[in-house]
Amino acid sequence: MKLSFSGAPEINAPLEAVWVRISDPHFVGRHGPGVESVEVIDETHFKVITGFGIGSIKLRFGIDVELTEVTPPTGMTLKARGKAPGSAVDVTAALSLEPLEGARTRLNWTAATEINGTVAGVGARLMEGTARKLTEQFWTRFADSITADAPANPPPPGVAGNPGT
Numbered sequence: 022m023k024l025s026f027s028g029a030p031e032i033n034a035p036l037e038a039v040w041v042r043i044s045d046p047h048f049v050g051r052h053g054p055g056v057e058s059v060e061v062i063d064e065t066h067f068k069v070i071t072g073f074g075i076g077s078i079k080l081r082f083g084i085d086v087e088l089t090e091v092t093p094p095t096g097m098t099l100k101a102r103g104k105a106p107g108s109a110v111d112v113t114a115a116l117s118l119e120p121l122e123g124a125r126t127r128l129n130w131t132a133a134t135e136i137n138g139t140v141a142g143v144g145a146r147l148m149e150g151t152a153r154k155l156t157e158q159f160w161t162r163f164a165d166s167i168t169a170d171a172p173a174n175p176p177p178p179g180v181a182g183n184p185g186t
Contacts, residue, residue: 024133035124039118044093046061049163056070068083082110086101096115098116105138106139108138108140
């Protein structure tokens with residue numbers, strides 16, 4: 022089963038602050054559905070353990086994540102391959118950051134997912150709806166969390182603490 026999603030939430034934080042968060046695997050992992058652990062292998066490789074369920078099926082996935090095409094501070098591609106007993110998932114996500122006026126940033130993202138095995142057999146309609154909900158919740162929580170961490174009143178460009186956006 023193949024699924025594709027995309028979105029472009031606006032984050033009330035400057036591009037550099039968003040980049041710091043989006044390139045931190047532990048920060049990103051805190052927002053993923055059912056993420057139990059994140060192990061950093063090196064700058065571009067991570068292992069993630071996550072558990073989630075669809076209907077009566079509950080699975081625990083071990084996921085290998087690789088960051089490719091990393092272009093700080095504007096974007097990257099994330100490739101993830103996960104396995105659980107009787108199921109597998111492959112995800113490719115492209116992320117790009119776009120600076121906006123007022124020290125805000127737009128996070129443009131697309132995700133293509135291929136799901137195989139038991140979890141894909143739940144039924145296309147239930148699977149797609151659940152996957153869409155989990156994906157959209159992840160990016161919304163991620164964006165909201167960055168906004169919450171950003172200073173309420175960032176200094177204007179050229180003032181100490183803001184190199185000029």
